[in-house]
Amino acid sequence: MKLKDTSFSVRAERAILFRALSYPNIIDLDEEPLEELSRLAKTAGANVIYTVIQKRAHIDPLYYIGKGKAQELQKIAVEMDADVLICDDNLTPAQVKNLEKIIEKKVIDRSELILDIFATRAKTHQAKLQVELAQLEYTKPRLKRMWTHLSRIEGGIGTRGPGEKQLEVDNRIVSRKIHDLKKRLGEIEKRQQRVVASRKEFSTVSIVGYTNAGKSTLMNALTDVDAMVEDKLFATLDTKTGICKLENSKNILISDTVGFIQKLPHYLVSSFKATLEETRNADILLHVADISSPHIHKQIESVNIVLKELGCEKKPTIIVLNKIDALKDESVIPLLKNRYKNCIVISAKTCQGIPALKQKIAEILEKRLLNIEISCSQENGKLIATLHENAHILNRTSDDRRLTFHLQIEDKFLSKLLKLHDDIQIKELVP
Secondary structure: OOEOOOOOOOOOOEEEEEEEEEOOOOOOOOOOOOHHHHHHHHHOOOEEEEEEEEEEOOOEOOOEOOHHHHHHHHHHHHHOOOOEEEEOOOOOHHHHHHHHHHHOOEEEOHHHHHHHHHHHHOOOHHHHHHHHHHHHHHHHHHHHHHEOOOOOEOOOOOOOOOOOEHHHHHHHHHHHHHHHHHHHHHHHHHHHHHHHHOOOOOOEEEEEEEOOOOHHHHHHHHOOOOOOOOOOOOOOOOOEEEEEEOOOOOEEEEEEOOOEOOOOOHHHHHHOOOOOHHHHHOOEEEEEEEOOOOOHHHHHHHHHHHHHHOOOOOOOEEEEEEOHHHOOOOOHHHHHHHHOOOEEEOEOOOOEOHHHHHHHHHHHHHHOEEEEEEEEEOOOHHHHHHHHHHOEEEEEEEOOOEEEEEEEEEHHHHHHHHHHOOOOEEEEOOO
């Protein structure tokens, strides 16, 4: 029995985009409600030939847009020779099945489209595993619609008797595969945690933000890492880390991560848990937003939702309003600064505002400094060298046997010193 083609590919296909708007979304209607879906479809390689928006009192539980509108879409699809219809919302398996039965064309939803893009972008072994897991978790509840005939009976030696429906066999295979992938990714996550933990002596900054907000361009402006920059959604799936030298000559680590988007599927966030380890353990987050986008507020909110899901909502965060070079109306800048208090306006492309951003990072890190007094033996050259490298020494005094330093140091460095040296005496001072 032939399995229905459910490949996550819409490459070079003629696509019709559709979306149903119900209250209260009708009141808060975007000027171009399918603009982002169109960019997603083009990123996946599809040729968008038509868009349909339907206003409804409520979403149809069986057909999403209603049976009559589905029949209308069927005629449009035939007339325009469409290959695929893409919905801007996530559809239930029943809705997809019912729509495909009427329209007689492939119907995919927003999550399936995003998964397709992730699949084409995944280059490393880790990214491929993460995408495969997300695809299987998406596919599992939809297995039933993937089979045109569900009463196939397996027989033969060792399986004589009633047997199993092929759907049940596939469901078990998919479950086993998901379990295996989660186990392998769990091992990768543990290794990633060890890598992140090994960097405790460095202050770490993670770049997060909406997809295509300019995160990789900012990464290139701050570090010597040559991150790939493309004007496409989800250009970066793998974490890249580089060294950034601040204005006070202190080195910090900066990591670039996968971009977020509205209605990002939960299982994608879960699957990319290892990749997002840098974000969860960062000292500071740089939340990059496209200041030239008319939807900047919604994009910032979408990123904040994902950060909350990761448990990062309370981390020190700088809102980086990027792409000022593309901004046509600069009158919005004071309004944005008033709304987002801890923000910096920059152009990662031209490096405008980068020095101010570095200074802002340094100021936040300085607030994390402990004002202490450390006393140690004069022979402890290793400790003295470490203090000069990792602390800001304000004063130094000595007697016949011991040295005393009045200094400022981050708590992470102090905990490391306590583990490595047992002859030091520490006294915390009032700033």
